Amino acid sequence: MEHDIYLKPTGTIDSGHPDIRGAAERLTGNCRTDEEKARSLFYFVRDEIHYNVYMLSTFIEDFRASVVLSRKKGYCVQKAVLLAALLRASAIPSRLAFAKIRNHRMPEELRAQTGIDNLPSHGYTQVFLHGTWISVTPAFDRKLCETLNVPACDFDGENDALLSGTDLAGRPYIEYLEKYEPQADLPFEWMHGRIFPIWGAKRPWVKEADSKGHVMPLSGYRFK
Secondary structure, eight states: OTTGGGTSOOSSSOTTSHHHHHHHHHHHTTOOSHHHHHHHHHHHHHHHSEEOGGGOOSSGGGGOHHHHHHHTEEOHHHHHHHHHHHHHHTTOOEEEEEEEEEETTOOHHHHHHHOOSSEEEEEEEEEEETTEEEEEOOOSOHHHHHHHTOOOOOOOSSSOBOOOSBOTTSOBOEEEEEEOOOBSSOOHHHHHHHHHHHHOSOOOOOSGGGGTTOOOTTTTOOOO
16 A cells, blocks of 8 residues: 555554554544544644753664653654654554754754754654645644743644744744655664764763753754
């Protein structure tokens, strides 16, 4: 079938893992349609898996959906992988999408640490519903959005749910600079080539204090 590749488990989108299957069943047990299931899974990943950019890693095992689920935190790509896995565990086709974005509200500490003003491999999820692919972004949880005074990304089950171009005060927020071809699996080598020049070899920093005062070893790198 045309969408079989988007339903199969992979090394990172481990939708056959017992924890992933169990979570998917628990979250969709009362849902009657795929649309309802997708919305339930989206809001779980958005709000219950807390966003933390410092969970970024240059090791593939830190992107495994079951690992992200157990840690209950992740950055955009890790959360996108988890949502894709939960969707596949619910028999809903899913894939990953990536973009180069500029976050005009990027924290100054992060800007100083990385030496960049754009994010070269922002990740989100695409779900197949109503005969078409819909882009959804579960990255920033509602609590974080309220703290930053930016719009939370809401998904109605029918339309794309991408990050807003402006914050709640009308100031520039997210700018999509370039979008890349969607992928059935995590393109880790491609991502590693974009992460490593900025961060160097890195494991997730689980505790917030781990990131304080840290400057990336290759923070002078610039992506064209």
